[in-house]
Amino acid sequence: MKTKVVIIGAGISGASIARVLSRYENLEVHLIEKAPDVGWGVSKANTALIHGGYDDDPEKYPMRAKLCIRGNRLWHQWVKELQIAHVWNGALIVATKEEEFDELERLLERGHRNGVPEMRMVDKNELFHLEPSLTREAIGALWVPIVGQIAPIPAVIALVENAVANGVKTHLETEVRGVKVENGKVKGVETNGDFIEADVVINAAGLYADKIARMAGIDYFEIHPRKGEYFLFDDTVPGPKRVLFPTPTPISKGIVVTTEVSGHLMIGPNAQDLPPKEREDLATTRKGLEEVWEGAKKLWPNLPPRNRVIRTFAGLRPEPTGGDFIIKAEEEVQGFINVAGIRSPGLTSAPAIAYEITEIIRRDLGINLVEKSRWNPYRREITHFFMLRPEQINGMVKKNPAYGKIVCRCNSVSEGDILEAIERMKFIGVKTPSVDSVKFRTKATTGTCQGSFCRPRIVHLLAREYGVEPWQVTLKGRESEIGIGDIKTLLRGDEV
Known part of the structure; x- marks a missing residue:
């Protein structure tokens, strides 16, 4: 008989756990997400860095210190298996004053304690060889070659596609409203739909992990949101070759300047602590964005004019009581595992969190895990027309003419790309057609015009493939329908 496991939250943690647990034939794994698609919570908006592991004090934050460097090493394997876009470009933590070298030396020593390889101090000459366009005030830096970048939502999508291919069941647009506990044991979760039985419940609910924990009678920690704001520039704007950090202060790591994996210069974030009730506050502010702009100029003084900005956005991070990750099987509720903060x-x-959970299930819950003989670790990336060579394009168009129809001109996304994205949306259980689901899989609508040209065509493709009216297609899930009011008459043929 299989052990039923419910994972709450399809962000980067929940998706990674689902993928790793899909290896075992004696587990029946269910992945629950309240949003219409995966990766739309905390994972949606961040700096997208694969950190080097030098920053977390192993005495104050032992879980963060241990799992960061392990995760970095695992991502080197996972991006290959899952064909996730990535770059290993390294990071420079830059000093502009002599007194900042004391902090860089502390970071170097901490990195050595955490097992970070290859990091070292570089002088001014080597620094400008690594990053020629850096501020002229820079006098040296800490160089961390193992730092990299990925695209977070495509990474979550890849993990979930692979997990579903290996037997994981997804439940999207499914909100957990209660955790059933009897005689100190987990029995399942109440949702806005059906009751889902479970022998093990893994709470990876991001900003809402404390609320889910309280449903199970566990209330020793609280999550508060920390907002970070960003600028994203047109992809014709040159950015740095490396990830650039200022020397951190006791208050902040400072504003990062980087070129993200799609080739856009990105600056941010700042850090603003919000009260727990503001877990949905993704608004940018004039004050916050000015802080980001001025902070970035200290490292990258030649910021382009603001008319080259194509998007500003904010992300929220779940800051836990005590600051460290909370990853443990709760003794008072057998079968309940927190993956919080x-x-x-x-x-x-x-x-690394996913493998930590596997060990907790074995060690603390006493469940013997039996590996599948035919578990598949591989997943093929979606077709991207803009990445194809001319001979590949010719072959694709001959097989399917849809690949010869460009829908998104800014990023050269074809109709074939979009149809493939819709097919993959359905594969993992996306029920509500949304433009954002297509965007995160194809890059359509993310260019200079931000969808002004391609969005109507995407809406019609989604409507056709999902069998709904165009005005029922959404931007980002229910209550964000594209067509409102009397605009519907244009497509119904009503007299006006």
Whole structure:
């Protein structure tokens, strides 16, 4: 008889756990997410860094220190198996004053304690060889070659696709409203739909992990949101070759300047602590964005004019009581495992968190895990027309003419790409057609015009493939329908 496991939250942590647990034939794994698609919570908006593991004090934050460097190493394997876009470009923590070298030396020593390889101090000459366009005030830096970057939501999508291919069942648009506990044991979860039985419940609910824990009678920690704001520039704007950090202060790591994996210069984040009730506050502010702009200029003084900005956005991080990751099987409720407070470096640590959960299930819950003989670790990336060579394009168009129709001009996304994305959405259980689901799989609508040209065509493709009216297609799930009011008459043929 299989052990039923419910994972609450399809962000980077929950998706990684689902993928790893899909290896075992005696587990029946269910992945629950309240959003219409995967990766739309904390994982959606962040700096997208695979951190180097030098930053977390192993005495104050032992879980973060242990899992960050392990996660970094695992991502080197996972991006290959799952064909996730990535770059290993390294990071420079830059000093502009002599007194900042004391902090860099502390970071170097901490990195050595955490097992970070290859990091070292570089002088001014080597620094400008590594990053020629850096501020002229820079006098040296700590160089961490193992730092990299990935695209977070495509990474979550890849993990979930692989998990579903290996037998994981997804439940999207499914909100947990209660955790059933009898005689000190987990029995399942109440949702806005059906009751889902479970022998093990893994709470990876991001900003809401404390609320889920309280449903099970566990209330020793609280999550508060920490907001970070960002600028994203047109992809014709040159950015740095490396990830650039200022020397951190006791208050902040400072504003990062980087070129993200799609080739866009990105700056941010700042850090603003919000009260627990503001867990959905993703609004940017004039004050916050000015803080980001001025902070970035200290490292990258030649910021382009603001008319080259194509998007500003904010992300929220779940800051837990005590600051460290909370990853443990709760003794008072047998079968309930918390994966809470997964703030930075949570993206980096996610693969290691998944293996930590596997060990907890074995060691603390006493469940013997039996590996599948035919578990498949591989997943093929979606077709991206803009990445194909001319001879590949010719072959694709001959097989399917849809690949010859460009829908998104900014990023050269074809109709074939979009149809493939819709097919994959359905494969993992996306029920509500949304433009954002297509965007995160194809890059359509993310270019300079931000969808002004391609969005109507995407809406019609989604409507056709999902069998709904165009005005029922959404931007990002229910209550964000594209068509409202009398605009519907244009498609119904009503007299006006």
